Amino acid sequence: MYAFREAVAAFKRAPVLTGLSSTMVGLALFVVGLFSLATYNLQLALSAIEERVEVVVYLRDDVRQSEIDLLLTELSNLEEVRQVMYISKREALERARTELPEFGELFMSSEVNPLPQSLEVELRPGSRNPEAVEKVAFAAEGYPFVEDAQYGEEWVNRLFALRRIGAASAGVLGIAFALVAALIIGTALRIAIFARRDEIYIMRLVGAKNSFIRRPFLLEGAMAGLAGGLLAWGLTYATYRGVYAYLFEVAWVPGRWVAAGLLAGTAFGAFASALAIRRHLREI
Amino acid sequence: MIKLSNVSKQYPKRGFALKDVTFQLGKGEFAFLTGHSGSGKSTTMRLIHMVDRPTAGEVRVSGYSSDKVTERDLWKVRRRVGYVFQDFRLLPGRTAYENVAFALEVTGTPPKAIKPKAQRLLSQVGLSTKAGAFVNELSGGEQQRVAIARALVNDPFVLLADEPTGNLDERATRGIMELFWDIQAKGMAVLMATHDLELIRQYPRTRVLELDHGKLVYDSRSPDDGVSRPDPPGPPPPESTGQEGGSSATQGGL
Known part of the structure; x- marks a missing residue:
């Protein structure tokens, strides 16, 4: 007092x-x-900017649905992963037409869809770092039906x-x-x-x-x-x-x-x- | 009781302020501590108040040893020792009552007890009618009385007065001395530092300690000083001539 x-x-x-x-x-x-x-x-x-950090797993055209389901489950179970979305060849084409209008003519005229089907792997907020994305990409690349796993290595490192x-x-x-x-x-x-x-x-x-x-x-x-x-x-x-x-x-x-x-x-x-x-x- | 045993105090740049000083001051005793400027009077007072610690030797104040008392426990020593200064050191902008009440409050006196005790202390020093006066409205003698009232808030067993009459005229000095004798008569020891030999000569039967260049060169209580002086039974009256036989001020080392 x-x-x-x-x-x-x-x-x-x-x-x-x-x-x-x-x-x-x-x-x-x-x-x-x-x-x-x-x-x-x-x-x-x-x-x-970080929210845009993701891993895109490109799949071979001859992959079976069961193999896609297996990979989707395996990747979803990783602690760094928030969600995994399957993008079919058709969805990829539609997205390309919308997001890349300058190439719209190419995609419209093409009779063959050149784009691969893929899995878009979104990472948890704490895992959007070079180590985590590399780990997820490495896990995906281990499957024979995976064509490639990309995450913009250089860009992520710079970020x-x-x-x-x-x-x-x-x-x-x-x-x-x-x-x-x-x-x-x-x-x-x-x-x-x-x-x-x-x-x-x-x-x-x-x-x-x-x-x-x-x-x-x-x-x-x-x-x-x-x-x-x-x-x-x-x-x-x-x-x-x-x-x-x-x-x-x-x-x-x-x-x-x-x-x-x-x-x-x-x-x-x-x-x-x-x-x-x-x-x-x-x-x- | 205050006991200094072979006390020395050395400052890094000034050298020795006190050298091997030994004396005691008992309960209810009155003593003058005298010597020229720089002789060590204030250093002695500061050591007793434990503002400073001795370089060698021991100061004991009411059972507290300078060797053992910690910074944290210094307040216990301070409450056993009242202190008044030549320049009063009152808080400006406050009344006489507020100065005394402040000291009571900060030493943990219960709020309800502050007012009656402050009034009693002011009455004891003869200032009951000036309690509401601001410090700057009081004369030097009155300000010193407030300082004495403040020094008494903890009912100390000893009052240290460092040149308390140095700034006062003769009349005010006499008043303050009478007050000190009143205080001593109630059982409190008083150690008064002064270089005013005329003042000391007015109280010939009072104990005198004299310092010179940091050494205690004279103690009128000492058994081997060749002069027999019994303790005064009560407050000794001031002597106008200062020539009473056996006076330390006339026959001692002064």
């Missing part, structure tokens, strides 16, 4: 200072917020290289932004603590327990972190609206990201405050 009352009183006693602390925290977290927005949209774009670079860049930049934010938050809270050094000194002098001294500052740090987090998301949302309206279509981050950001801001504030007060207590 004392800790909460003192934390609120600190806001009231020095509204400009605490307001500045929260603004500094907010601006620091705003950079992290923008980064999250960019990362999320990049992730969405890559996921959309995943891009994903790895994206993830590594996001990780490194995310850590860098978080560190900068931590430094700014730490500095802002150190200023706030420094402004109340007399009180801390008196508390130590008369024999207040360290945990008792820390509590209002931790709470104050958490409150500054939460206020900064709200400000950061507000600014990020305004930026999102601006980009969406005037530049290009982007998606807003999921609600759980916002909640996690606010929680992280609150925890960050409390943690930075704990470090600052710990250092300050050692000096008195």
